[in-house]
Amino acid sequence: MHYIDGLITVFQSILFTYIVNYCLEKDRIVDSKKLVLCTTLLSIDGFIIPYIWGNLSIYTFITHALGIVIIYSIFKKKILKSIVAYNLIYLIVIIWIYIFSNLLYGILGFNSLDGDIEKLYITLLYVSQILLCILCFLFRSKIRQIYKLLLDESSSVQYIIIISFFPDFLISLYYISYNIEPALSRNIIVIALIAFIIFNIIDFRKTKKNSDEIHKLNRILTSKNIELKNIKDNYNLNILSLYELCDMNMYQDASNLLKRIINTYQNSGNVYEKDAEGSSLLSLATKHVIRDDIKVIVSDNANFRLTTMKEMDLYRIIINIVNNAVKAMKNKGTIIAESYEDLNNIVINIANDGEKIPDNIINKIFDSGFTTKNNNNKNHGYGLSIVRELIEKHNGRIKVESNEYMTKFTIVLPINVAA
Incomplete structure (x- = not known):
């Protein structure tokens, strides 16, 4: 099973690297060695941490943060654009896994996940991730369109990074709801979630205030014109x-x-x-x-x-x-x-x-x-x-x-x- 996990992680890492580079268009990296290095580092990040410490939700945050650091290191010349692209595709993948796994749990039933049923569940979950990779490749132009829309917003870089951690909290709450998460980890996640919500409320209020001021200045400018x-x-x-x-x-x-x-x-x-x-x-x-x-x-x-x-x-x-x-x-x-x-x-x-x-x-x-x-x-x-x-x-x-x-x-x- 670990070999399959590793193979799926490699597929995801290839997808992340390809989509980030594809979204950059003229600014993309042409050096294949850097792309291979990026894929390798993302594969290590996505496989080694869960393999050593398990699938605790707190390590999901660590894996995600390390992925941002890897992208930051490889795409130095276009840091902000590459981070936006990475967090966008990360958001798509995590939400897909979260929704699909819950659908399978709803269909197969949590209490019946033993023996052949558990193997069927894992197989379908792996197949869904491979399907996602194929779909992302086929609709990569649509992903790039969403990426460009995000770049058009003045504060998109900040918000896409913040919002990209939201699925991590969903997965954490998912583990907590099924008592999979240890007590200490559960408490850390809850505290982090509360801090995350408070931070977003404060930040969005600040953005709303700035937006109102800009709108007011636009009205004044129109009047002056x-x-x-x-x-x-x-x-x-x-x-x-x-x-x-x-x-x-x-x-x-x-x-x-x-x-x-x-x-x-x-x-x-x-x-x-x-x-x-x-x-x-x-x-x-x-x-x-x-x-x-x-x-x-x-x-x-x-x-x-x-x-x-x-x-x-x-x-x-x-x-x-x-x-x-x-x-x-x-x-x-x-x-x-x-x-x-x-x-x-x-x-x-x-x-x-x-x-x-x-x-x-x-x-x-x-x-x-x-x-x-x-x-x-x-x-x-x-x-x-x-x-x-x-x-x-x-x-x-x-x-x-x-x-x-x-x-x-x-x-x-x-x-x-x-x-």
Whole structure:
């Protein structure tokens, strides 16, 4: 029987060495002498200790630990990877033996293991181990896939070594349950198991804490990325706003906007934004008119990317209407800008409390070339005609209503179904 034990141990040692070397792929050992040495040392480790001291479960731990030392010594250049691979295949073998031996005990019955029945049990156990070696060889690529998954985890090396000792405890408890284990060895195993469980609980709690911290940092990083994107969009639109103001010869307004870009908190008392981001299209298009005597109320709740119009064109439309509102208000009063989505459209309202537009000209303000005596630079009337043409080009519409208390421009743009 010892000869058969030795032969099975050699088969297992060959399997361990082969799988470890196979999992390393490009880092594998090509020196056959080292592989033979590794197989020989593992065979000695797996056979001599049980042969001399018996099959006590405490020697299972010693055999396992010595196996790790042997792998450590042979695969020096890839220590951690080789140890992970060794403990993985060790875990598979031990669990297989544990499950198969219990199945045999359940089928044959523990009390009837004598004579021919005992020989049958041992034979089937040996056959199962040979079968396992064959299966591991056939499905070695699957084992390597599991090995790679373990390596992808940052702390896999530590956990695979720890968890690989778990089957050793199962075997020990198996021996203890059938009173095979001596009292002293049984007490040592129980104490070691308690320490093993406590260690894992503490370690897993530490890992959970680190995981939560990483998750928190990831949330902060995501938030900062969004904030940086908003800042980028903010600066792009501010530059565009400066360009538009200079293009319309509104240099004083451009100067005021530039001052507010440099000191973004200077005018916080005069702008009230219902959108918390403060970098919406409406807020950026109205920022340049904020001053001591003009207040702006912004409520931007629409996603302008749902329209077919470019955001830059929409920005130019809004800033043109706002500039006309400032003229009508004579640089004093309140502008209310809001946007929202209904079922099929995006609606933008821009209202001011300036002078009423006379009834005889309200229907002409969108005509090309129309102007009033207050429009000294003669470019705003033309701008409103361009505004209407651009909106209608995107199947939208614009209207204006005015009375003694309020003048309101309403822009309606259809939502692009393909967006």
